[in-house]
Amino acid sequence: MSDVRPxxxxxxxxPRIVEASRGGAVVVTAPPGSGKTTLIPAxxxxxxxxxxxxxxxxxxxxxxxxVAGQIARLRGVRLGGEVGYVVRFDSRVGPxxxxxxxxxxxxxxxxxxxxxxxxxxxxxxxxxxxxxxEIDLVLGLLVRLRELRPGLxxxxxxxTLDPGPVARLLGGCPVIDVPGRLFPVExxxxxxxxxxxxxxxxxxxxxxxxxxxxxHVLVFLPGVGEIGRCERALAEVSRAGGHDLVPLFxxxxxxxxxxxxxxxxxxxxxxxxxxxxxSLTIPGVTAVVDAGLVRRLAVDAATGLPRLELCPxxxxxxxQRAGRAGRTAAxxxxxxxxxxxxxxREAADPPEVLRGDLAEPLLxxxxxxxxxxxxxxxxxxxxxxxxxxALARARDTLLRLGALDPAGRVTPLGRELARLPAHxxxxxxxxxxxxxxxxREAAVAAAxxxxxxxxxxxxxxxxxxxxxxxxxxxxxxxxxxxxIQALHAGASPEQLDPRPHPRAARGVFxxxxxxxxxxxxxxxxxxxxxxxALARALLTAFPDRLVRLRPGSRDRGTMVGGRGVRxxxxxxxxxxxxxxxxxxxxxxxxxxxxxxxxxxxxWLDDAPGNLQQGEEMxxxxxxxQVEARRRTLWLDLVIDETPIAIGDAARAAALLAVEAxxxxxxxxxxxxxxxxxxxxxxxxxxxxxPELGLPTLDDQTLGGMLESVCHGLxxxxxxxxxxxxxxxxxxxxxxxxxxxxxxxxxxxxVAGRSRPLLYETDHSAPARPPVLxxxxxxxxxxxxxxxxxxxxxxxxxxxxxxxxxxxxxxDDLASFWATTYPVVRKExxxxxxxHAWPDDPLA
Numbered sequence: 001m002s003d004v005r006p007x008x009x010x011x012x013x014x015p016r017i018v019e020a021s022r023g024g025a026v027v028v029t030a031p032p033g034s035g036k037t038t039l040i041p042a043x044x045x046x047x048x049x050x051x052x053x054x055x056x057x058x059x060x061x062x063x064x065x066x067v068a069g070q071i072a073r074l075r076g077v078r079l080g081g082e083v084g085y086v087v088r089f090d091s092r093v094g095p096x097x098x099x100x101x102x103x104x105x106x107x108x109x110x111x112x113x114x115x116x117x118x119x120x121x122x123x124x125x126x127x128x129x130x131x132x133x134e135i136d137l138v139l140g141l142l143v144r145l146r147e148l149r150p151g152l153x154x155x156x157x158x159x160t161l162d163p164g165p166v167a168r169l170l171g172g173c174p175v176i177d178v179p180g181r182l183f184p185v186e187x188x189x190x191x192x193x194x195x196x197x198x199x200x201x202x203x204x205x206x207x208x209x210x211x212x213x214x215x216h217v218l219v220f221l222p223g224v225g226e227i228g229r230c231e232r233a234l235a236e237v238s239r240a241g242g243h244d245l246v247p248l249f250x251x252x253x254x255x256x257x258x259x260x261x262x263x264x265x266x267x268x269x270x271x272x273x274x275x276x277x278x279s280l281t282i283p284g285v286t287a288v289v290d291a292g293l294v295r296r297l298a299v300d301a302a303t304g305l306p307r308l309e310l311c312p313x314x315x316x317x318x319x320q321r322a323g324r325a326g327r328t329a330a331x332x333x334x335x336x337x338x339x340x341x342x343x344x345r346e347a348a349d350p351p352e353v354l355r356g357d358l359a360e361p362l363l364x365x366x367x368x369x370x371x372x373x374x375x376x377x378x379x380x381x382x383x384x385x386x387x388x389x390a391l392a393r394a395r396d397t398l399l400r401l402g403a404l405d406p407a408g409r410v411t412p413l414g415r416e417l418a419r420l421p422a423h424x425x426x427x428x429x430x431x432x433x434x435x436x437x438x439x440r441e442a443a444v445a446a447a448x449x450x451x452x453x454x455x456x457x458x459x460x461x462x463x464x465x466x467x468x469x470x471x472x473x474x475x476x477x478x479x480x481x482x483x484i485q486a487l488h489a490g491a492s493p494e495q496l497d498p499r500p501h502p503r504a505a506r507g508v509f510x511x512x513x514x515x516x517x518x519x520x521x522x523x524x525x526x527x528x529x530x531x532x533a534l535a536r537a538l539l540t541a542f543p544d545r546l547v548r549l550r551p552g553s554r555d556r557g558t559m560v561g562g563r564g565v566r567x568x569x570x571x572x573x574x575x576x577x578x579x580x581x582x583x584x585x586x587x588x589x590x591x592x593x594x595x596x597x598x599x600x601x602x603w604l605d606d607a608p609g610n611l612q613q614g615e616e617m618x619x620x621x622x623x624x625q626v627e628a629r630r631r632t633l634w635l636d637l638v639i640d641e642t643p644i645a646i647g648d649a650a651r652a653a654a655l656l657a658v659e660a661x662x663x664x665x666x667x668x669x670x671x672x673x674x675x676x677x678x679x680x681x682x683x684x685x686x687x688x689x690p691e692l693g694l695p696t697l698d699d700q701t702l703g704g705m706l707e708s709v710c711h712g713l714x715x716x717x718x719x720x721x722x723x724x725x726x727x728x729x730x731x732x733x734x735x736x737x738x739x740x741x742x743x744x745x746x747x748x749x750v751a752g753r754s755r756p757l758l759y760e761t762d763h764s765a766p767a768r769p770p771v772l773x774x775x776x777x778x779x780x781x782x783x784x785x786x787x788x789x790x791x792x793x794x795x796x797x798x799x800x801x802x803x804x805x806x807x808x809x810x811d812d813l814a815s816f817w818a819t820t821y822p823v824v825r826k827e828x829x830x831x832x833x834x835h836a837w838p839d840d841p842l843a
Contacts, residue, residue, distance in 0.1 A: 006032060006458055006747055007180060007462070007479075008033075008035030008039060009030065009031075009033075009034040009035065009178055009180055010030055010034045010035040010036050010039050010040060010178050011035065013045045013176060013178050014039060015044065016176055016813050017040055017044075017155070017176055018043050018044055018047045020173070020176060020250055021047070021122065021153045021155055021414070022047070022153070023170065023173070023174070024146060024151070024152070024153060024154065024170075024171070024173065024175050025146070025153070025154040025155070025156075025170040025173035026154075026155055026156075026173055026175075026176060027155075027156045027157075027161075027166050027167045027170070027173060027174070027175045028040060028155060028156070028157045028158075028175075028176050028177075028178065029157075029158055029160075029161060029163055029175070029176075029177045029178065030157065030159060030178035030180065031159050031178075031179075031180030031182060031323060032159050032180075032182070032279075032323040032324065032327070032472050033180065033323060033326070034178050034180050034318060034379075035184055036126075036157050036178065037056075037067055037070075037126050037127075037157070037272040038067065038070050038071050038155060039072055039074075039551075040135070040155065041054055041056045041071065041099060041124045041125065041126075041623065042071055042074065042075060042099065042214050043156075043771050044122050044124065044153065044155060045098060045099050045122070047154075048121045049121070050121075051098060052098070052119070052120070052121025052122065052219075053097075053098050053099070053100065053102050053119055053120050053121060053122075054098065054099050054100070054121065054122040054123070055102060055105055055107060055110075055117075055120055055122045055123045055124065056071075056099060056101045056102070056126060057102060057103070057104050057123065057124065057125045057126060057135065057138065058101060058102070058103060058104075058126055058127065059103070059104060059126075059127050059130045059132055059134075059135060060103065060250055060275050061088060061090070061250060062248075062249075062250050062257050062275050063100075063127075063275065064085050064086075064087050064101045064102060064103050065085050065090070065257065065258075065259060066257075066281070067085075067093070067101050067126075067389070067397070067698065068083055068084060068085035068101035070281065071083050071098075071099065071101070071683055074167040075390060079092050080092040080093060080094050080097070081094060081096050081097065082096055082097060082098055082099060083097065083098075083099045083101070084097040084099070084100060084101070085100070085101040085102060086102040086106045087102065087106065088101075088103065088106065088421050088514075089421075089510070089511060089514040092594060093336045093394060093754060098190075104132060104134035104135045104137075104138055105421060107123075108134060108137065108138060108141075108359070108364055109140055109290075109421065109787070111138075111141055111364075111368065112368070112418060112419065113368055115141075115368055115441065116145065116148060116149065117145065117149075117152070117513065120152070120740070121151075121152065121153060122152070122153035122154070122155065123138075123152070123153070123154050123155070124154075124155040124156075124157065125138065125139060125155070125156045125157065126156065126157045126158075127156070127157070127158060127159075128156050128158040128161055128166070129158040129159060129160045129161040129348070130315070130349075131349070131350075131351035131352060131353070131359065131375055131383075131384075132352050133352045133353050133356050133361050134359075136351065136352075136353050136360070136382060136383055136384070137361045137365075139156070139169070139381075139383060140380050140381040140383070141368070142154050143169060143170065143381040144381065146170075146171075152183040154170060154173075157169070157618075159219055159320060159323075160316040160319070160320060160348065163175040163177075163372065165383060166383065167301075168382060169383055177731040177807075179317070182323055182326040182327065183326040183327070183328070183329050183330045183331060184331075185288075185323065185325045185326040185330070185331045185332065185333050186327060186330075186331070186332045186333070187321050187322060187333050187335060188333070188335065188680055189335050189337065189338050189339040189342065190335070190336055190337055191338065192338040192340060192341075193338075194338070196487055197617040198221075198226060198229075198268040198291060198336070199226075199229075199230055199232075199234070200232070201227050201291075201336050202219060202221075202230045202233065202289060202291065202336070203230075203233045203234055203237060205289045206219060206234060206237060206269060206289055207237055207528040208334065209287035209288075209289055209332065209334060210237075210241060210243070210267070210287075211282050212285045212287065212332050213286035213325075213331060214284065214286060215267070215284045215285055215286030215287065215328070215329065215331070216266075216267055216268045216269070216270060216284045216285045216286065216287075217267075217268070217269045217270070217286075217287045217288075217289060218270050218272060218282060218285045218287070218288050218289070218324050218394055219269065219271045219272065219283070219288075219289045219290075219292055220269065220272060220273070220288065220289070220290045220292075220313075220321050221272070221273060221291050221292070221293075221312060222248055222291060222293040222294055222295050223249075223273060223295050224247075224251070224273070225456075226291070227247045227249060227271045227272075227273070228247075228269055230249060230464075231245060231271060232432050232567045233458065234269060238268075238269060241267070242266060242267075243266060243267045243268060243269055244266050244267070244268040244269070245268075245269045245270070245271070246259070246268055246269070246270055247260070247271050247272075248260045248261075248270050248271065248272040248273070248275065249272065249273045249275060250273065250275050251504075251507065251631045251643070255389050258382075261282060262403075263283065263284070265589070267284075268284075270282060270285075273316070274294050274313075282324070282326070283327075283328065284328060285324050285325055285327065285328075285331070285334070286325055286328070286329055286330075286331040286332070287325055287331055287332050287334070288321055288322055288324050288325040288332075288334070289333075289334045289336070290313075290317065290318060290321050290322070290333060290335050290336065290698075291333065291336050292312055292313055292335055292336055292337045293310055293311065293312060293313065294310075294311055294313050295309065295310055295311070295313075296309050296311050296349075296351075296355070297309075297355075297356060297357075298355045302375075312337070312341075312345050312346075313345070313349075314345070314346040314347060314348045314349045315342065315343075315347055315348070316347060316348040316349070317348075317349060318342070318345070319336065321333070322335075322374060322655040348731050349448065353382065353383075353384055353386045354384060354386065355389065356390075356391075356638040357390075357394065357396035357423075358390050358391055359394040359397045359398055359423065359424050359425070360424055361394075362391070362394045362395060362398060363398055363403055363410070363417060363418050363424050364415060364418055365380060365414055366398070366403070366404060366408070366409065366410035366414060366418075367410050367418035369410075369411050369412065371407065372395050372404060372408035372409075373408050377636075392695070392743050395408065395423070396544075397424065397544070397720070398414065398424060399522055399813045400543050400610070400635075401413075401417070401424055401425065401428045401527075401541070401543075402414070402428075403417050403418075403424055406510050409536065409592075413425055413428075413431070413805045414836075416520070416521055417431065418728040419518075419520070419614055420515070420518055420812040421515075421518065422446055422450060422515065423450065423688070425436075425541045425542060426446040426450055426541065427446075428448060428540060428541040429442050429445060429446050429537055429538065429540070429541035429660075430442050430446055430515060430519050431519065432536075432537035432540040432541060433534065433537045434521050434522065434523045434524065435521065435523075435524055435537075436523065436524060436527055436533040436534075436537050437523070437524040437525050437526050437527035437530075437533060438527050438530045438533045438534045438537065439479050439516055439519060439523055439528075440485075440512070440516055441478075441482075441485070441530055441534045442534060442535075442537055443513070443515040443516040443519075444481045444485065444508065444509065444512040445477055445480075445481050445511035445534060445538070446512070446515055447480075447508045447511040447512040447515065448477065448480055448481065448484070448508055449477070449582065449583065450511075453504075453583075454484075454501040454502075454504035454505040454507075454508055455483075455498050455499070455500050455501070457622045461800075463499065463719055471618070471809070473573060473738040474535070474573065474576065474597070474598040475531070475534075475535050475573065475596070475597035475598060476571050476572055476573060476582070476594075476595040476596055476597065477538065477582055477583075477595050477597050478531050478534055478535055478597065479498055479572065480498060480500070480595075480705055481534065483496045483497075483499070483500055483505075484497055484505050484508055484509055484512075484533065485502060485509075487500055487502065487505050487509075488505075488506075488509050488591055497551045499507070526546060534626070535598065535599070536598050536603050537545040538582065538597050539580060539599055539603055539604075539607070540607075541636065542561075542580050542581075542582060543607065543610050543634075544560045544561065544578075544635060545559065545581045545582065545584075545635055546559070546560050546578060546580060546599060546634050546635075547559045547560075547565055547575050547578065547579050547580065547581050548577065548578055548637055548638065548639065549575070549576060549578070549579070554567075554574050554575050555571075555574060557565035558577070558637065559581055559591065559637070560634065560635045560636060560637045560638070561636065561637075562592055563590075564590050564591070565581055565584070565590060565591040565593050566591070566593065567588050567592075567596055568585070568593055570594055571593060571594060571595065571596050571732050572618075573597070573598060576596075576598040576599075577601070578598070578599040578600075578601060578604075578639070579593075579596045579598050579599055580596060580599060581596060582595040582596065582597055583595035583701040585795070589803065590669060590799060599646050601639070602635055604639065610634055611632065611633070611639075612632070612633045612637055613630070613631070613632045613633075613635055614630075614631065614633075615628060615629070615630050615631070615644060616628070616629055616630075616631050617629075617646065617648065617652060617655060618655070619655050619656070619658070619659050623715070624659075624715055624716045624717060625656075625714045625715035626646065626655050626656050626714055626715070627643060627646075627714075628643070628644045628645065628646045628647070628652075629641040629642060629643055629644060630642045630644050633664065644805070645741070646714070649711060649712060650707075652710075652714065653707050653708075653710040653712070653713065654751055655708075655711075655713045656710040656713060656714070656716065656719075657703075657706035657707045657709075657710050657714075659716060660706050660710065660716060660791055661703045661706060661721055662703060664699055664703055664706075665699075667719040667720055668720065668724070669718060669720055669724040670720055671758075673720075673721075673724075674680070674725060675723075675725040675728060676722035676724070677746055678725065678729075678737075679697060679702075679728055679730055680758075680760070680761065681740055681744040681745075681746065682695075682697055682728070682732050682740055682761050683693060683696070683697045683759075683761040684744055684746070684759040684760070684761050684770065685743055685744040685789070686754055687761050687766070687767035688744075688767035688789055689743070689789055689792070692739070692743075693733050694732065694736065695732055697728070697731065697732070698809060701731060705724070705727040705728070705731070706719075708726075708727050709723065709724055709727060710720050710722070711749060723797065742790075743788065743789050743790055744757075744759065744770070744788060744789065745757065745788065748772065748786050748788065748795070750772070750774060750778065750779065750782065750786055751778055751779065751780075751781065751782055753778065755772055755773075757770040757771065757772055757788070757795065758770060758771040758772075758773070768796070769788075769793050769794060769795055769796045769811060770788060770793075770795050770796065771795065771796050771798055772786060772796070772797055772798065773800060773806075774796040774797065774798070774799065774800065775794055775799075775800045775801070775802070775804070776800065776801065776807065776808075776821075776824075776828075776841075777835065778799075778843070779799070779813065779841075780838065780841045780843075781841070781842055782813065782814060783813070783814055783817075783842055784814060785810075785812060785813040785814075785823055787813055794810065794811045794812075794813050795807065795815075796809065796810075798812065798815060799835060800833050801817070801828060801831075801832070802828075802835055807828070808824060809819060817841050817842060821841055825837045825839075
């Protein structure tokens with residue numbers, strides 16, 4: 001190596017690291033600014049025999065390009081000669097290139113083409129702590145590859161990684177820790193309860209940072225929208241101080257990325273996303289202003305829909321960001337959150353494999369010959385095994401796209417999709433677009449769905465049709481595709497509706513052109529109606545995003561999977577019976593559809609694998625009855641249905657019984673019915689005299705009777721008046737009915753009159769005596785309390801006045817006459833003087 005800087009902390013550890021790499025694998029931990037990214041790969045490269053090649057993996061395109069340039073300068077070579085880079089749609093390599101700096105996606109495509117990485121002698125995985133799904137996948141594939149090629153060197157590098165699990169996965173390889181020599185960085189927090197807008201806080205802290213230090217100021221923001229707003233907020237500060245104000249994010253065109261990193265001789269205020277958090281070095285930064293937020297892609301477990309979550313950065317990421325201020329001199333970091341809240345943040349960001357969409361990595365594994373089993377018990381060497389439900393969801397997506405066969409093996413279509421640098425859905429859109437004669441339109445649509453939205457950018461910058469009525473469309477995405485193409489053909493942005501941001505739209509078109517060149521599938525002749533052909537191709541790529549509009553609504557519907565959705569106010573699609581939810585926000589109580597595309601019912605007939613017709617019997621809660629319908633379903637979404645007669649009475653009874661068991665006591669026979677009365681007496685007698693051995697007729701037993709009771713019925717309201725007598729007698733036994741009549745009679749004779757008894761049971765308590773409600777006057781002359789159960793149980797007397805309201809409750813009539821009646825008698829004589837109230841009630 002020539003031009004290696006010996007004053008970087010990693011330099012003195014290079015011999016040990018190179019020696020460890022000769023053993024096959026090594027994990028290196030080193031803080032930001034230690035030189036690991038530029039020095040270690042070059043040192044390993046110089047140690048490779050036979051001029052072997054080395055791959056240096058970077059998580060982001062911007063960092064890959066910048067790192068390649070730094071290494072080339074350190075080695076005194078031309079970029080694209082010995083040292084080069086390969087990122088999506090851009091590369092600087094040549095026949096002499098030995099050190100390839102590339103993104104993980106590029107490496108995965110290398111592995112697709114050659115699983116043995118023939119000619120590659122070493123792979124260095126930098127910034128591994130970011131734990132993208134792709135880098136986890138690469139590591140697992142390298143673990144397998146080393147079984148075939150034990151001489152392949154693998155170096156894993158990170159600033160904040162816990163090295164133990166990685167070292168174990170690599171067979172217990174050595175771990176080398178490089179201490180840092182960062183300059184001290186003072187951390188300042190906001191006071192608790194700060195409520196100012198982010199833009200105002202950033203402006204205030206950037207002003208403080210410019211006064212407190214002499215170097216550049218690096219501002220970390222969660223996204224492009226926040227960068228744009230802070231650019232406007234800081235414009236006057238920048239002009240007044242003569243400073244450069246530059247944005248820095250992954251989707252900037254390469255020339256603007258280079259300009260943001262170039263030294264112009266003036267102080268710079270760099271507004272960056274987390275692309276500037278790790279490998280990317282901006283020389284001369286002495287102050288960091290950290291908003292403490294990041295947007296992370298997550299997948300909703302209930303719907304399987306992706307969503308961008310605005311999350312607090314972890315403590316590890318915050319430390320990485322702060323370290324950017326202490327690389328060349330003592331620095332300062334302003335954190336726009338309070339110190340107490342800092343300690344409540346996650347220690348480190350969760351790996352993407354635990355929260356992301358797994359369709360693309362599973363397709364890559366399948367393309368490499370790994371069958372994706374139905375039980376999704378993946379034997380792959382994941383550092384952190386993905387959640388089983390996420391694996392199952394990804395497998396279902398690939399099956400629906402036709403990328404896997406039912407056995408989980410990759411199909412020819414799946415191999416074609418795996419070769420394209422896009423999510424399987426978007427790759428499927430490209431192939432369908434080629435087959436439909438709208439490949440260029442499909443490529444623009446794929447670029448729009450995978451990159452930043454130039455139309456949302458135009459809205460943020462004040463563009464868009466604000467002063468005229470927005471016309472309604474049948475497809476938000478098709479409208480955007482046509483607008484991008486019109487802009488490329490020379491139309492003025494002001495003429496377009498919707499209106500794109502010109503610079504961002506050009507980036508989308510360039511990406512689309514590159515995708516178009518990569519599609520190898522047969523291309524049909526140009527479609528006669530490109531907008532319709534593109535809309536149909538979208539259905540092929542998003543079959544599980546079909547939505548059926550709810551009756552009576554213009555903007556609410558039900559999506560495949562059963563989740564309710566609502567069209568966002570920004571969507572122009574309205575009143576469409578069927579539409580696709582292409583771009584969604586699942587952060588609230590319902591899914592908001594930002595981009596929708598109408599679907600014709602006839603298009604569904606061209607995908608018989610997703611469309612099913614059949615008769616279905618179900619319970620309709622609104623009408624509380626079982627109904628039969630002839631249904632057409634797209635996957636599990638009901639497209640249309642027609643009522644039909646119920647043909648299977650047994651199944652109808654079973655469905656009705658299931659619903660009735662949810663509130664069993666509501667549907668039992670009423671107490672004044674013969675079956676209800678028998679049920680009450682039998683249950684009471686079984687509880688009062690357990691020695692008789694009568695069936696208890698508990699809820700489980702009664703629930704078991706429901707199917708026979710419900711036979712021939714259609715609704716819950718019919719159940720109480722149905723034939724309960726027969727199944728109750730069947731359980732109790734006809735021969736024991738007489739015993740029940742004798743020991744627990746429905747009526748009892750009192751003073752020559754037959755009176756009804758009320759039996760109540762509570763299985764959680766001893767049996768209560770049956771109740772006899774009778775007027776006091778009718779008991780004159782009766783000395784003892786009537787009894788049941790063969791004389792063993794006295795009934796509970798509810799003694800009523802002339803108004804038929806209880807005056808006393810007792811099971812000891814003799815005691816009532818002797819002690820209580822004289823007191824009650826005085827009150828009754830006062831209130832009812834026309835009635836006879838004898839002094840001696842027994843006379």
